[in-house]
Amino acid sequence: MTDPNLLYTDVEDELRASVRDLLADRADAAAVLARCEQDEPYDLDLWRTLAVDLGATSLHVPEEFGGQGAGFRETAVVAEELGYRVAPVPFLGSAVLATTALLSVVDDQHARKALARLTSGSATGALAVPxxxxxxxxxxxxRVEGDTLVGTIRSVADAAVADFLVVPADGALYLVEASAARIEPVVSLDLTRPVADVTFDHAAAVRPAGSTESAVDSALLAGAGILAAEQVGVAQWCLTTTIDYLKQRYQFGRQVGSFQSLKHRLADLWQELVSARAAARYAADTLTTGSDDVRVAVAVAQSLCASVAVHAAEECVQMHGGIGMTWEHPAHLYLKRAKADEIAMGSPARHRAALAALVDLQA
Structure with missing residues (x-):
């Protein structure tokens, strides 16, 4: 096994710059806040630009299947930037979960056609799991009844804008057009990543040949690893924005950022962020290389990065004082995303429990 490289490559830096410039222009704080007040929380124009113009939604898909032929390291870079802006696009549900599940059964023609729709940007998918x-x-x-599915799955990410669903049922995967299911948006803590309940009432479904439960497990493992990178982006914005604010804010004739107690809190947060970034990078690297250490790496990254993102968001709100509690300031969006991400793909406590079993650590 080769030693992991946790540094960003030149290609990854160039990718980051392209995504960052796009998001700075199309998903700044004011734009995201304004969209949260609309009936359509998703920015589908931005999503199409990411998918079609940048090809940022198919980075870990091999070129032979219409992707960019890169890896999860590059996908993680995009997720980090999307987290930095809490961009309201269905990246996790479509580009990570649904796409990775389909890659596990890509030998089937139905799966290849569905994957081609995702990689070309002509359609959006969602993996129908909580x-x-x-x-x-x-x-x-x-339940599988003939060629139809029956049942309900609650709190599915990005289902509201999906064109089709990848549905685990009876130990296999099924493809269902979104129009054949009943998708009901529910109140979500995170205004920038809505969830929905999905009900199948004898919905017509196609089963790709050879589909197994391992496809779903692979997708969830990748989702947890990439989510860690997103959480690093959330934490980075909170730290950067808080430092900038404390440099501008004065109290008792002094710059607030000069107070020793706040310096210590910021230093602690910076140290946490450095550790979280290393864990997230290692998880993305193991996902790319297929390392035997991937489950340990993802469990470590998720249990750490989720907690760091929440801590960073809480400190951001508190250190902004009164303005941090207002709707007009975007700090609340980051706190909500961090808290929602904390339970997404498994809570830190569940990942620590899984990690204990993986490394044979007795309770």
């Missing part, structure tokens, strides 16, 4: 699903954990039971 947002809180942990890799390897049991999923809600969906």
């Amino acid at each position: 947002l809180s699903a942990l890799p390897g954990s049991p999923l809600p039971a969906i």
